Amino acid sequence: MLVLLPPSETKATGGDGAPLDLDNLATPELNPIRHRLIEALSTLADDLPASLNALGLSERQAEEVHRNAELWEAPTTPALQRYTGVLYDALDVGSLSAAERARADTRLAVASALFGVVRGTDAIPAYRLSASSSLPGLGTLRGMWRPVLEPVLGAVEAPVVDLRSGAYAALAKIPGAIAVRVLSESADGTRKVVSHHNKAHKGKLARALARVVEEPRTIEDVLTVAKDAGLRVEREGDRGLCVVVDA
Template sequence: MLVLLPPSETKAAGGDGARLELAGMSHPELNGTRRELVDALSTLSSDVPRSLEVLGISERQVDEVERNAALWSAPTRPALERYTGVLYDALDIGSLEPAERKQADARLAVASALFGLVRGTDSIPAYRLSGGGSLPGLGTLRSVWRPVLEPVLAEADDLVVDLRSGAYAALAKVGGAVEVRVLSEDASGKRKVVSHHNKSHKGRLARALACAPEEPATVEDVLDTASDAGLNVEREADRKLCIVVR
């Protein structure tokens, strides 16, 4: 099973890992594009005003530009420890037992605007780049990643559970993936799409799938695992699931 997670804009600082080494990352067929993007982003950081404009951030976030300037020299952390925020708080990777952490590293992957796809054990620096953005001279990240990332994801023979947000799902389609959305239901039974807080529920689902003693292999297994974790998940279509929050 492969569970695709969205990244987060916020990232843990620092780390005790060596500097970025693409050769040691999973999916080495992505390294050419990774290097091109890391070089472009680090070069862009020399022009702070332009960086702020391209990244869509304010002067108060200039430290994000400084992070990008140090991409090749900054210390690294395992990817599942680098990303922070609501989804990753719910995933709570630090609380997993060693055997569960090993499963999480094998079953979970993060969609990344900079690295395409990172596994839990891939060591990466802190950075700022959003999936819906673009870089000077390269164009949109969607146009950069789709030709190289889609073939990689197409090779996933096992069940794929796609928890990515829209901008990151657009970087590469995954045929046959199980898609998951989150709806809230009020006392009258009326349902509506959950926006920000959907991340927490997706994080709980990711944790349940990562920690399941038997690796889920079918949609029915995903439903059973979610139910065991106290999540109310319904099947809307063959490969479309809905977490209902009441």
């Protein structure tokens, strides 16, 4: 099973790994695009105003641009430890047992505007680039990634649980993936999408799928794992699941 997580805008700083080596990352067929984006992003960092504008940042976030300037030299850390925020707090890989962490590294991957997709053990630096960004001279990330990323993700033979947000899902479609959405339900039964619950409960689902010993192989297996983890989950059609939380 492959559980595809959204990234986070926030990243843990530092790391104790060697500088980025694209040849050590999974899916090496993505390396030409990765290299172009890293070169463009690090070069753009020489022009702070242009970088802030392209990345949609304020002057108070200039440190994010400084990180991009050092992408080739900065220390790295495994991807599941690099991303932070609500979803990754709920995933809480640091509290997993050694066996659970091994399963997480095998089953979980993270969508990335810069790297396309990274596996849990892929050593990456801190960076700032969102799926909605457009870098000067390169056009949209969707236009760059879809031709190369869709074949890679489409070739995954195991079931894919797609937890990506809309902007990252647009970088590559995955036919047959199990789509998951999160809705809050009020006392009168009204349901609506809310971002905070979305992230936290997707993190809880990813944690449950990482921890279970037997490999989930069907949407029914995913449904069972989610319910066993205390999540209220409903089937939506052939390939969809809805996690329902109280408003």
